[in-house]
Amino acid sequence: MAMGIWFDANGWPVPPVVLLICLVGETLYLRGWSVIVNREQVRDAGSRAGEPWPAWLWRGAFFTAAIFTFLLAASAPIDTLSASLFWVHMVQHLLLLVVMAPLLVAGAPLLPLWWGLPRALRAWLQVLARWPLGRAVARLGYWLRQPAISCGLLLAGIWIWHWPTLYDLALTNDLIHDWCEHLIFIAVSVLFWTQIIPSPPLRSRASYLGKMGCIGVAIAQNVVLAILIGFAPHPIYAPYAHMVQWPGGLSALQDQQFGAGIMWTFGDVPFGVAFSVLLQRWLILHTDDIGTNVALGEH
Secondary structure (H helix, E strand, O other): OHHHHHOOOOOOOOOHHHHHHHHHHHHHHHHHHHHHHHHHHOOOHHHOOOOOOHHHHHHHHHHHHHHHHHHHHHOHHHHHHHOOOHHHHHHHHHHHHHHHHHHHHHOOOHHHHHHHOOHHHHHHHHHHHOOHHHHHHHHHHHHHOOHHHHHHHHHHHHHHHOOHHHHHHHHHOHHHHHHHHHHHHHHHHHHHHOOOOOEOOEOOOOOHHHHHHHHHHHHHHHHHHHHHHHOOOOOOOHHHHOOOOOHHHOOHHHHHHHHHHHHHHHHHHHHHHHHHHHHHHHHHHHHHHHHHHHHHHHO
């Protein structure tokens, strides 16, 4: 039984494809990260705008933490138990949506991954970017990164995949579950967090109030969805409701309520932390502005 929990059907603690993706990503990131740090170290950070090189030490740590979170979410114990326990499945989703995604954005992966690529591949991608298809992709990316669009896509991605029909389909089809549902969760959450967390070369297109508004909407939808799931009078996801026996002595309804509670509490923590930081910075900014105006008025 232990082997069935700690290893998948092929004897791997994490699927080989996931391990390969993480290994390639971490290798490219560290290769490009070292280039950036070396360049920043030889420049006089005080003579130009931009981040001092020690900031990239934190970004490297954030990216590595995001990779480990992804490995944890895809690990055999969580993946195996999520098939029989709704609350474990909810933990898996939250690891992707509100832990891995903000850590990945904080790691600012675009620049390190770019400089980590071979020079010939970078040159080819630069040529491709000038083609009509490349320009169309750039325009699409610019459109998707509008604050309202980013926020709306996060809500749509979460709610659509918690609709019982699609949720049940993902539970009964590993391909849809791993490469459709989870990839959409990662994509929409990363897009959302790029509006909140600085991630060079991307810049947030929302003001402090706009960022706090996006977070407020994200918290509200999370609470509403958790209430709908937690206070449902019966199990709403067929694969869990039809189980003959539930691990841990939980009934299907209790399992569902427990998962909704995790969603309501743990799922709001990263949003709450981000909101608090943004509120503090907004208050400091406006306090400084008020002090400056008072000082000018005295003269």
